[in-house]
Amino acid sequence: MPTHRLAVRNFLGGPGLAPDDLTMVFLMREDDDTAPRPMPTLTVREVPGTIAAIGALGVKSVKIFAGSRVRDSRASQGASPTGLMYRAIQAAKKAGPDIAVMTETCVCSHNDSGECWLADQRGSMDLEETAEVMAAQAVTQADAGADIVGPAAMIPGSVRAVREALDGAGHKDVAIMPHLIFESSLYEGYRATMEAAPKSGARAFQISPRQPERAVHIAREMVDEGADMILTEPALHTVDTLLHLKEKLQIPVMPFSVSGEYLRLTDRRPDGEREMKGLIEAYTVLKRAGADRIITYGAIDIARQLRAS
Helix, strand or coil: CCCCCHHHHHHHCCCCCCHHHEEEEEEECCCCCCCCCCCCCECHHHHHHHHHHHHHHCCCEEEEECCCCCCECCCHHHHCCCCHHHHHHHHHHHHCCCCEEEECECCCCCECCCCCCCECCCCCECHHHHHHHHHHHHHHHHHHCCCEECECCCCCCHHHHHHHHHHHCCCCCCEECCEEEECCCCCHHHHHHHCCCCCCCCCCCCECCCCHHHHHHHHHHHHHHCCCCEEEECHHHCHHHHHHHHHHCCCCEEEEECHHHHHHCCEECCCCCEECHHHHHHHHHHHHHCCCCEEECCHHHHHHHHHHC
């Protein structure tokens, strides 16, 4: 096999990573919340400028995470039409009507226990009520302008509950992308930033990394319940699952590169910015494996570096 010149290798190299392969993550905080956080956050006031920046770079989608300042055992503020999530969605859609806005739909950032489920009077999981609350959240998010809602608790029946609620509220055109989540230590930066660490120390329905076949089974159930696409996380721990899902399901699959991946695969430069080469290499692998989009905290910085290269 001859050794070609660099120009020839680039010519034969196949498609690379592009800005529109990326979805930017927005972790929201209130305007007066100045507490230090491990991960970068945004206020609603900062959303329009950030939407303009990603649009100029060719990034065409965002995924919004937002919790409630006031939390209780019923996660009652999660579906509030004045809540942080609602305001963030509205700001994003007003600033970029053509930007696809995705959300997280879960009770963990609204529940005073930090769990992804609500408890009944005995302290046991009340999965029916949890699914109902998630469905109410999804409708509120769709009312605000969300294009894709993301049930993240992995509770059986929750995707169906969300689909039925959306359809009943006149949002049949709003898509559903549930989270398919493996147990991992890589979520700690997110949990600390969003104050969503479960008191039990674990997420009840997350998948053991030793059981990839269970992930495929759960993904099939999600599709049967009405999922239009699947989010897998952590992105780099689920490449094999991504390949299996692309073979077995005719829907888009989007890995979520979680907080631990962002923090471990980037280096802080002297100017305070982060070097994205490690993430660019990793995301090229994900794209090669069939990822339809890659959801990442580094979308803006990666897009800038791609444009500059």
